Amino acid sequence: MIKTSDDYSLTDSAPQSLSDDDVQAVDHLRAAYSRLCDELGRVIVGQQQVIELLSICLFARGHSLLMGVPGLAKTLLVSKLAETMSLRFSRIQFTPDLMPMDITGTDILQDVGDGRRAFEFVHGPVFANVVLADEINRAPPKTQAAMLEAMQESRVTAVGHTFPLDPPFLVLATQNPVEQEGTYPLPEAQLDRFMFLIELDYPTTEQEEIEIARSTTGDPLPTLDPLMDADEIIRHQNLVRRIPTPDHIYAYAARLVRKTRPNHADAPDWLRPLVAWGAGPRAVQNLILGAKARAALHGSYMVRLEDLEAVTDPVLTHRIITTFAAQAEGIDAKGVVRRLVEEADSDR
Missing domain, CATH: 1.10.8.80 (Magnesium chelatase subunit I, C-Terminal domain)
Structure with a gap:
């Protein structure tokens, strides 16, 4: 070198x-990233820098906060990213009445046979590989704080028990500008949990706007090809550290x-x-x-x-x-x- x-x-x-093996792994990751950009380009118009930052966040084991006005395909981008990675995807719509247990899960009384009943923990939507926390600043601070342990420790504590979250684990939270009505600014402690703040803007050209209209008002969007699985992503995450x-x-x-x-x-x-x-x-x-x-x-x-x-x-x-x-x-x-x-x- x-x-x-x-x-x-x-x-x-x-x-x-x-090492020679790591050099080959870097070459493989570069080729996989190029294919990822091409695959996402089938459904996402523009936003190349956003795709790069989300990919960086994934392989660096970080979490991202997506900032932008409604209608900029934030939800679509996150769901399609999970689709190309063969990862379990979960979407949480944050609302003013959302409770912490709606995110983490809770014990529910279930019939276990022979007339007996017992409590069974039902996992909440945070138990996924890619979690989209949609409009996170529309929920009150108590509910926002329910994501902190999961984001920092990759585990959830509920009803006195601790449950690990399967890797890879990535939280991508969307946020509307705080000037809009009905939003709660995220506290500094929670903002610091996010590796990146990624800002999405309106389409840069008229042609991009036309292409968006064409792709979303015709046939259903295509299903994207999976490019790697969870184990391969974890190997790439370990490679990044080296x-x-x-x-x-x-x-x-x-x-x-x-x-x-x-x-x-x-x-x-x-x-x-x-x-x-x-x-x-x-x-x-x-x-x-x-x-x-x-x-x-x-x-x-x-x-x-x-x-x-x-x-x-x-x-x-x-x-x-x-x-x-x-x-x-x-x-x-x-x-x-x-x-x-x-x-x-x-x-x-």
Whole structure:
């Protein structure tokens, strides 16, 4: 493997190279990702960046929050992603009257024969591989919090018993903009559980809008071909953890996150009046994991700086809380992140 200045600096210790088997596995994952994009393209018009970020999240063992107005095919995209991966898919429609037991499950009194009855635990919809938490911010905070243990620990505690969730386990939650009526902003503790905040926008061109109308007003959408199963996904998830990462990538990620904290000495002066709360250590972890997964999906045997920069927006945007002063000036968290990245690039 050829070492270049783009891979790691002269002060770095050389990262451990992949084995020959892992190199072949990366090539296989890159080819599988290319087929995945083609297969999803049969039913999803555009949204290539969203498909990439969802794939990164899946193979990095993270969870994603999808932000967008209704009608942008968020539900369709998630269900078709599960279909191509041969995974069990479950959809939870969050409503103001949804209770935690509606998500996790509960004991129900059942007839067991001979006139006897006993309690039996009935699994809730969270017991799946891919869980779509639809419009999660339409449920009150108590119900939103029911997802926390499942997302963080891959297990559910109900009626005094703990039940493991089968891997792979991926939560994709959709969220409507908080300005819309009947929404409850997610608390910071729950936002931090999501690896990415993925924003979906309207179709970029008129032709895409026409293609969407054609594909959804004619024959039923096609059934997609399965590309891999759960065991193969788990092997790819383990592979992502082994992707070599140069020292300067770790340093870049840590330095960038530390600059988001207004009370920290590394924070630039312009940021302090604009940010009330910065990103925590989990942001550094997710930056590295996201960069590793992106490198593997693109067939790279080592994390590059471009891989890290590609995931800075979805990792950091929902972890930075801006002040009223920033909002009055029309500055949002994404603008803060992009300015920090621009300054970091100019300092290199």
